[in-house]
Amino acid sequence: MVKLINTKLQDVKLIETDVFGDNRGFFTETWTKEKFEALGLKYDFTQDNQSLSAEAGVLRGMHYQLAPYTQTKIVRVVTGVIWDCLVDLRKGSPTYSQWEGYILSEYNHRQLLVPKGFAHGFVTLTPNVNFIYKVDGYYAPQADRGIAFNDPDVGIQWPTDVSHAIMSDKDLKRPQLKDAENNFIYGEI
Numbered sequence: 001m002v003k004l005i006n007t008k009l010q011d012v013k014l015i016e017t018d019v020f021g022d023n024r025g026f027f028t029e030t031w032t033k034e035k036f037e038a039l040g041l042k043y044d045f046t047q048d049n050q051s052l053s054a055e056a057g058v059l060r061g062m063h064y065q066l067a068p069y070t071q072t073k074i075v076r077v078v079t080g081v082i083w084d085c086l087v088d089l090r091k092g093s094p095t096y097s098q099w100e101g102y103i104l105s106e107y108n109h110r111q112l113l114v115p116k117g118f119a120h121g122f123v124t125l126t127p128n129v130n131f132i133y134k135v136d137g138y139y140a141p142q143a144d145r146g147i148a149f150n151d152p153d154v155g156i157q158w159p160t161d162v163s164h165a166i167m168s169d170k171d172l173k174r175p176q177l178k179d180a181e182n183n184f185i186y187g188e189i
């Protein structure tokens with residue numbers, strides 16, 4: 001059985017699948033087309049991605065691709081623990097500009113549905129985080145955008161001190177939401 005858990009953010013869902021433990025370890029179906037579609041999660045996935053973050057305190061975010069290159073993502077962690085964060089960038093959404101964080105780990109096996117129009121990022125809470133995700137749109141570097149992880153107007157409360165987080169140069173220079181290019185309209189994407 002696949003279980004969907006609503007979150008504070010409109011349209012964002014946590015996903016739990018059955019995990020069958022035994023003397024060898026465990027088994028779980030991480031994505032099953034017909035079971036996910038029966039719950040309304042019907043996407044034409046085009047790409048699977050993996051990142052490794054070697055240390056605790058790596059911060060990647062807050063990322064999105066502009067329309068028409070928007071991506072739905074289903075994200076999860078296969079080794080390690082992260083605090084994953086989303087910001088709703090869809091103008092007109094009841095939760096516009098709000099953020100929420102979720103623990104995703106090799107232990108809770110939780111996945112997160114990141115709808116189109118959300119900025120997404122995470123901080124690693126352990127070393128050796130293997131993060132994998134499906135997306136339903138190809139990588140489009142010309143549409144690659146982000147907002148600053150520490151935008152005071154958004155006010156994300158990271159669970160650890162991220163003032164010296166290990167980050168890409170690109171992410172250190174992201175604009176605030178009020179200055180960011182953003183063409184998402186709630187209901188239109």
Ligand SMILES: Cc1cn([C@H]2C[C@H](O)[C@@H](COP(=O)(O)OP(=O)(O)O[C@H]3O[C@@H](C)C(=O)[C@@H](O)[C@H]3O)O2)c(=O)[nH]c1=O
Nearest residue numbers: 049051060061063064073120121122138139140168170
């Ligand atoms: C995302 C991506 C990157 N790349 C390349 C570009 C670059 O040389 C290298 C690293 O890219 P980045 O620094 O953007 O990688 P990263 O910071 O891990 O980017 C990811 O972060 C998380 C939080 C997300 O939400 C993802 O959608 C994606 O934006 O990989 C691809 O070739 N295809 C892709 O789909």
